[in-house]
Amino acid sequence: xxxxxxxxxxxxxxxxxxxxxxxxxxxxxxxxxxxxxxxxxxxxxxxxxxxxxxxxxxxxxxxxxxxxxxxxxxxxxxxxxxxxxxxxxxxxxxxxxxxxxxxxxxxxxxxxxxxxxxxxxxxxxxxxxxxxxxxxxxxxxxxxxxxxxxxxxxxxxxxxxxxxxxxxxxxxxxxxxxxxxxxxxxxxxxxxxxxxxxxxxxxxxxxxxxxx
Amino acid sequence: xxxxxxxxxxxxxxxxxxxxxxxxxxxxxxxxxxxxxxxxxxxxxxxxxxxxxxxxxxxxxxxxxxxxxxxxxxxxxxxxxxxxxxxxxxxxxxxxxxxxxxxxxxxxxxxxxxxxxxxxxxxxxxxxxxxxxxxxxxxxxxxxxxxxxxxxxxxxxxxxxxxxxxxxxxxxxxxxxxxxxxxxxxxxxxxxxxxxxxxxxxxxxxxx
Amino acid sequence: xxxxxxxxxxxxxxxxxxxxxxxxxxxxxxxxxxxxxxxxxxxxxxxxxxxxxxxxxxxxxxxxxxxxxxxxxxxxxxxxxxxxxxxxxxxxxxxxxxxxxxxxxxxxxxxxxxxxxxxxxxxxxxxxxxxxxxxxxxxxxxxxxxxxxxxxxxxxxxxxxxxxxxxxxxxxxxxxxxxxxxxxxxxxxxxxxxxxxxxxxxxxxxxxxxxxxxxxxxxxxxxxxxxxxxxxxxxxxxxxxxxxxxxxxxxxxxxxxxxxxxxxxxxxx
Numbered sequence: 001x002x003x004x005x006x007x008x009x010x011x012x013x014x015x016x017x018x019x020x021x022x023x024x025x026x027x028x029x030x031x032x033x034x035x036x037x038x039x040x041x042x043x044x045x046x047x048x049x050x051x052x053x054x055x056x057x058x059x060x061x062x063x064x065x066x067x068x069x070x071x072x073x074x075x076x077x078x079x080x081x082x083x084x085x086x087x088x089x090x091x092x093x094x095x096x097x098x099x100x101x102x103x104x105x106x107x108x109x110x111x112x113x114x115x116x117x118x119x120x121x122x123x124x125x126x127x128x129x130x131x132x133x134x135x136x137x138x139x140x141x142x143x144x145x146x147x148x149x150x151x152x153x154x155x156x157x158x159x160x161x162x163x164x165x166x167x168x169x170x171x172x173x174x175x176x177x178x179x180x181x182x183x184x185x186x187x188x189x190x191x192x193x194x195x196x197x198x199x200x201x202x203x204x205x206x207x208x209x210x211x212x
Numbered sequence: 213x214x215x216x217x218x219x220x221x222x223x224x225x226x227x228x229x230x231x232x233x234x235x236x237x238x239x240x241x242x243x244x245x246x247x248x249x250x251x252x253x254x255x256x257x258x259x260x261x262x263x264x265x266x267x268x269x270x271x272x273x274x275x276x277x278x279x280x281x282x283x284x285x286x287x288x289x290x291x292x293x294x295x296x297x298x299x300x301x302x303x304x305x306x307x308x309x310x311x312x313x314x315x316x317x318x319x320x321x322x323x324x325x326x327x328x329x330x331x332x333x334x335x336x337x338x339x340x341x342x343x344x345x346x347x348x349x350x351x352x353x354x355x356x357x358x359x360x361x362x363x364x365x366x367x368x369x370x371x372x373x374x375x376x377x378x379x380x381x382x383x384x385x386x387x388x389x390x391x392x393x394x395x396x397x398x399x400x401x402x403x404x405x406x407x408x409x410x411x412x413x414x415x416x417x418x419x420x
Numbered sequence: 421x422x423x424x425x426x427x428x429x430x431x432x433x434x435x436x437x438x439x440x441x442x443x444x445x446x447x448x449x450x451x452x453x454x455x456x457x458x459x460x461x462x463x464x465x466x467x468x469x470x471x472x473x474x475x476x477x478x479x480x481x482x483x484x485x486x487x488x489x490x491x492x493x494x495x496x497x498x499x500x501x502x503x504x505x506x507x508x509x510x511x512x513x514x515x516x517x518x519x520x521x522x523x524x525x526x527x528x529x530x531x532x533x534x535x536x537x538x539x540x541x542x543x544x545x546x547x548x549x550x551x552x553x554x555x556x557x558x559x560x561x562x563x564x565x566x567x568x569x570x571x572x573x574x575x576x577x578x579x580x581x582x583x584x585x586x587x588x589x590x591x592x593x594x595x596x597x598x599x600x601x602x603x604x605x606x607x608x609x610x611x612x613x614x615x616x617x618x619x620x621x622x623x624x625x626x627x628x629x630x631x632x633x634x635x636x637x638x639x640x641x642x643x644x645x646x647x648x649x650x651x652x653x654x655x656x657x658x659x660x661x662x663x664x665x666x667x668x669x670x671x672x673x674x675x676x677x678x679x680x681x682x683x684x685x686x687x688x689x
Contacts, residue, residue, distance in 0.1 A: 243595035339611035378600035416609030
């Protein structure tokens with residue numbers, strides 16, 4: 001577990017999602033990155049069936065990450081988060097009279113995992129209801145857990161294959177009260193994915209795009 | 213955001229349909245040593261685990277039906293340890309042929325953000341207590357002997373008051389649904405603790 | 421007549437041999453278990469093995485004491501032929517333990533008297549006994565008897581104490597209290613007798629079947645403080661039970677509390 005940065009890469013003009021992903025793969029391979037299996041991150045949306053106060057409740061997101069296959073993460077947008085073991089999914093089934101799963105809102109990102117020295121790069125196709133909606137890129141610098149100590153290095157590495165699409169320091173780190181010197185945890189990665197999925201969900205469906 | 217369409221629940225992982233088989237009893241403080249002594253002899257050859265836990269019981273009220281109850285426990289002896297979140301279903305006590313209380317059970321290990329997330333989900337803390345005691349094992353069986361204390365100032369586990377002059381004794385087994393033979397083993401084990409402690413199948417509803 | 425006795429002898433020897441073989445078999449398997457399966461061996465099964473062996477020894481003793489068993493004491497075995505050569509038949513009969521019936525081993529195997537050293541010691545003791553007079557001997561016997569009875573008394577008395585203690589425990593001093601059991605089970609089951617974190621609003625005191633066991637004046641206050649303010653005294657665990665960030669969603673908190681106090685007790689159904 002190191003510092004991660006998740007960003008969305010726009011689909012190149014005149015290209016399909018898959019073609020853009022292929023271009024990214026090629027760039028990474030030219031750099032010398034090595035394919036190391038696949039990855040996936042998914043996100044279920046739950047909404048409360050109605051609380052006693054009748055107020056609109058926040059949506060609860062339950063996420064999984066192939067990097068931590070025995071865990072299950074529960075998050076609120078911009079709010080508190082929780083990592084738990086896989087039994088949390090079973091608990092959500094028990095809670096179904098209070099929290100309903102919005103199946104149509106399930107978002108996932110799947111793709112190839114590359115390793116380049118101390119970096120892990122995951123290029124994923126973000127899909128909702130089996131239609132491709134965008135591209136996610138996750139870069140993890142495995143050798144460091146303090147964002148303030150390695151962000152410049154990460155940025156430089158990302159520029160080498162993302163060019164002008166290189167993102168800024170993720171807000172999940174900058175918004176922390178303790179600053180950039182606190183160690184990251186897996187929830188930081190998940191909130192970045194959650195933010196990205198949220199943006200993708202609101203986005204228009206790309207014309208004529210199916211997954212892969 | 214508009215209400216999204218609802219469909220079948222996905223289950224990605226976890227152990228589904230685990231049941232807790234339970235027998236309960238108590239022992240007076242002055243007889244505790246005799247009980248611990250006997251348990252040391254009867255249980256697996258290991259030092260009993262000492263524990264001190266803070267349990268917070270949360271309720272979620274829906275528009276209709278019974279409130280949903282969850283128990284969150286944290287260790288006072290090992291603060292960095294994960295929290296333990298537990299769901300217990302309605303006990304199946306009606307079946308007289310069953311020798312133990314049987315109820316659905318989901319155990320979840322969770323990170324320290326648990327109370328905040330539960331609050332955000334709409335759960336509200338209903339009550340809390342501190343349980344201190346020892347845990348013995350015999351095969352799959354678990355024997356927990358614990359002292360329950362009230363928390364006098366909410367959240368302050370230093371300031372507690374014992375609930376009674378007895379220790380709660382619980383014998384439990386977790387098993388997949390349908391394995392009713394475990395309750396026979398539990399019964400025969402409970403027999404061996406008599407007359408020091410009488411472990412029984414107690415329906416908590418009877419005590420309301 | 422003699423023929424009948426011979427037959428009887430033969431039959432009894434035969435049954436003795438089979439019993440001894442059984443005993444040997446169970447000893448062998450027990451030793452094998454002790455040496456090879458000691459990791460899996462449970463105490464009850466060790467006890468079972470002991471019980472088996474002791475049972476078999478008992479049967480052999482019974483057999484020897486039986487009236488129908490002729491007295492083996494009156495039977496004499498005479499070695500007719502000694503040979504320094506290996507006897508295959510003998511080796512087979514004794515499971516390779518005695519391969520030769522020679523001058524060297526016969527005195528050991530057919531011995532009816534104690535070992536020479538033991539004989540020597542016995543002679544020494546008899547001489548000693550003869551040396552002291554009957555009066556001295558009587559005295560010594562008395563001293564020994566006295567010592568023994570004293571020791572027995574000491575051993576028996578504490579057992580009485582123990583017995584009376586446990587019986588007292590069983591009859592007079594119960595080790596558990598059913599009322600405590602109920603109270604504890606109700607407390608872990610649904611928080612009966614534990615301070616509620618919900619405010620005791622107007623609905624609370626009227627709850628049927630919900631005696632507020634802990635509703636003393638001080639506790640009452642504490643409960644109110646906990647439900648509305650939540651924070652003073654939380655010390656290091658500040659982040660644990662905050663209902664959202666204070667100030668962030670104040671309206672939500674307020675309504676929730678109101679609704680909680682207004683609704684019926686959750687277990688009233």
